[in-house]
Amino acid sequence: MRIALAQINPTVGDIAGNTAKHLDAIERARQQGAELVVFPEMSVLGYPPKDLLLKPAVLAACAAAVERIAAACTDIAAIIGFAESNPSPTGRDLYNSAAVCAGGKVVHTRHKSLLPTYDVFDELRYFEPGAAVDITSVNGIDLGISICEDLWNQQDVVSRQLYHDNPIDQLAARGAKLFVNCSASPFAVRKNEFRRKLIQHAAKKHALPVVFVNQVGGNDELIFDGNSCVVDAAGNLIAQAKDFEEDLLVVDLDADPGSITNTPRDGMASVYAALVMGLRDYCAKCGFKSLVVGLSGGIDSAVVAAISAAAMGPENVTGIAMPSRYSSGHSKSDAQRLAENLGMKFMTVPIEPAHLAMDHMLTAAFDTDLNDITAQNIQARLRGIILMGYSNQHGSMLVTTGNKSEIAVGYCTLYGDMAGGLAVISDVPKTMVYELARHINAHELPGAIPESTITKPPSAELRPDQKDQDTLPDYAVLDEIVERYIERHDSAAKIIADTGLDAEIVNKVARMIDLNEYKRKQMPPGLKITSRAFGFGRRMPIAQRWRENK
């Protein structure tokens, strides 16, 4: 059997545009002699549709699109993903469905059984779990169709079984001869390896080939890496789609592993590709054609500027340096050199006139000198006004440059450096920002980031001779604590016991993380690249008093 894996990049809610992508892929698959073309989960609506699912008009448009796509499946079959109304008066309103289209109509529908409701996933908010796990035949081959999470409850691979059923085992027991999994499985560093393991395990356990089709593209915080693939009944990879771009991969099920040409990126190469695609798609799907970024001369804004230039073309990115009375000479020259290296537009707007005015206004009004925090935040917020002014004037989206480490401990100013439309590296810990900078300089945009930007000690330059490490522990230490506290939910006590780090530092960092939830509540969406990012997948109360040592 010849199968086409239609790894598309849908836009959430763009049912007309996504339908066109389906029809195009079906036509190209037909021309290449495919008998079946498989699309990702929820391909008609795009994933995750979130509360668009509560709109009856969205569901009606979805149903109409499914009919239209099915009508095009005359001499070819297709499996497409969509949200379907549940006709029962009891239970949740919807199913997360995959429709098998053939002979010009929908011939079979499979309802997703396992509905992830953790981290960034909210599926039980909308969907009723599928009751039946049926197989269906296409051109004489019995297909066992599963949808994303249905593949993820295999007890030999996953440590905790969240669900009581294993649809893969059930499909095999019902006589499936080929597994097809339609997914919208987001990127995280190293996740593709684990996903591959799950796929290969299912194949080997049941001695059946697996066709895995994943969504690609960025949707708000989530980056979908694609990496669709086919493994044979022995678990060998026999086909591999591209990562981080659309692909139509046509595969004969008896293909040879030797024919694979794509190699999934890993490490910093995958993080870089993910962030570039995530930013590019966010702009494209929101309708922005250009970006503006504040350039401090530091490493965070340099890395974000490089990613911006790669995503949108350097001619569509403007860097603005906004020196203050505390800015060092190297900050200004590093910012300018970076902009020149990247070939982006550049301007300098010294903040002194507004800084002076605001200082006088507040000192007079409060009838006292400004304290340190007040004085520092004014500078960051005046810069926010300048950058948002450029954004308003030119229609460019402001990209936010904060990294995960500083956002964790609140070493950032709300409405100041936290302002913007998308936080590009808000899930990248500071130590990884350095790795990314070196990767960019070595492999992506050779030598673009000035060496002094990488080597000088990090500073916010909001008062004379300020250094990050006046306030924070070394970033290597901070990042270890942040990773354990945020991603693993370890307590401070466990972190101290497991790492031997200084108890006072660990407790202080944990407390800073807890206390700064209110800032993160108001941050822009940030691209997710780790197992737990700030934002939609981390839902902490703000007015709360959990204290470990109380």
Place this chain on the structure above:
Amino acid sequence: MRIALAQINPTVGDIAGNTAKHLDAIERARQQGAELVVFPEMSVLGYPPKDLLLKPAVLAACAAAVERIAAACTDIAAIIGFAESNPSPTGRDLYNSAAVCAGGKVVHTRHKSLLPTYDVFDELRYFEPGAAVDITSVNGIDLGISICEDLWNQQDVVSRQLYHDNPIDQLAARGAKLFVNCSASPFAVRKNEFRRKLIQHAAKKHALPVVFVNQVGGNDELIFDGNSCVVDAAGNLIAQAKDFEEDLLVVDLDADPGSITNTPRDGMASVYAALVMGLRDYCAKCGFKSLVVGLSGGIDSAVVAAISAAAMGPENVTGIAMPSRYSSGHSKSDAQRLAENLGMKFMTVPIEPAHLAMDHMLTAAFDTDLNDITAQNIQARLRGIILMGYSNQHGSMLVTTGNKSEIAVGYCTLYGDMAGGLAVISDVPKTMVYELARHINAHELPGAIPESTITKPPSAELRPDQKDQDTLPDYAVLDEIVERYIERHDSAAKIIADTGLDAEIVNKVARMIDLNEYKRKQMPPGLKITSRAFGFGRRMPIAQRWRENK
């Protein structure tokens, strides 16, 4: 049987403090001769605990607190709510549990069966549904214990049954002689009436009395109104706790309806009480002792200032007027008069010096005149800097004054008037802001809001002679569209068909609502008083292209 309804106001995560509240209520109930004291859902941890539930240390502390409270139940029984680890290797990690404590230990545990996962509720993110629906006996009375949502799947009262089971029917079938429901059911306008109907329906259907104990207090966006009550087997209300404050209501099950002294507030009185409590609790639970608010002379900031003065005492509230070159004389005098009427602190900080500086800086840097949006946003953001400057300098929380109507259509400036720690009236439509102002002047703080603030046409005063209705439809029209589009998820087409409103206006407003999701993503938490508020309970994608007319 004599039962105490312990309507407590727990702080989320404050397990030590909440435990103390339990021990205190148990002791007072004992002194009043109660045999059983009933607490709200999740009373030990506070509701909603959100992702605190992912921390193993929180669960361990919870378990220890339950033991400690149970140990105090020697000659009295108590029903308390907590999060409990699920010992099974399969399924979600936790149960949402109610423990019956008697004889110094936990004698029975009931796991919540129906786990709300819609709007602001995320319970299937954490909890495994309870499998068994057992009854338990206290002092010879067979109790049918249910937890909040367990009461809400009664097919005669609720239009759609989200769940396949009805635990109330199951408890009755197992021989319960008294229903006890532990709840954390948040406030919305008119919701208490519906809740009462559910309770009375359960009583009448099974001819059994119902003891209903609800949490009280504000936790982030959610306001819990209390309104705990007891109905007899005929469905008559025989006891009613206070609304919007803690209460320990001791009731004999054979009490007479005539003994009721509390009457739940409704309409604007309930909205006012809810917002005052919500703001007060947010401050108390975050640790703020004072507030700062920007006073424009308009009705939104006047209502928020009045609520702030009521919540924290006027001596702990500072109003700041920040006139610009476009401010009218009446704006300045109305702002000052309001502050005097309320007895709050007041200062004036004209924005002109910083406005002039920023105008010059940006005009020079962009080498062109500033467009209208850019020029207006600069003013709003300079005011944001001044208010946040006061907040940083004095440790006062900035309250945000935007109403639901303007936030819906984006008639507000990110990092400007949207800045602050809590949005007090972000779920109050503009027409209701007027109702609230009249209610405040008539019943709460007589004459506090200047009449001219209520009667003059609303204006942002960001350019000469600007009026809200230059850009927006009449607020009565706008609010009807907002209510149908946001709360009911009606399409624009349905709104036009149902109301006969002008199609162009409806489509334009719907489009403005869709396009301004990015602003709402970055707004502070806002107190919820309708069936659907912006914030945690409304989860729209940002980079999306759903267009009804495409």
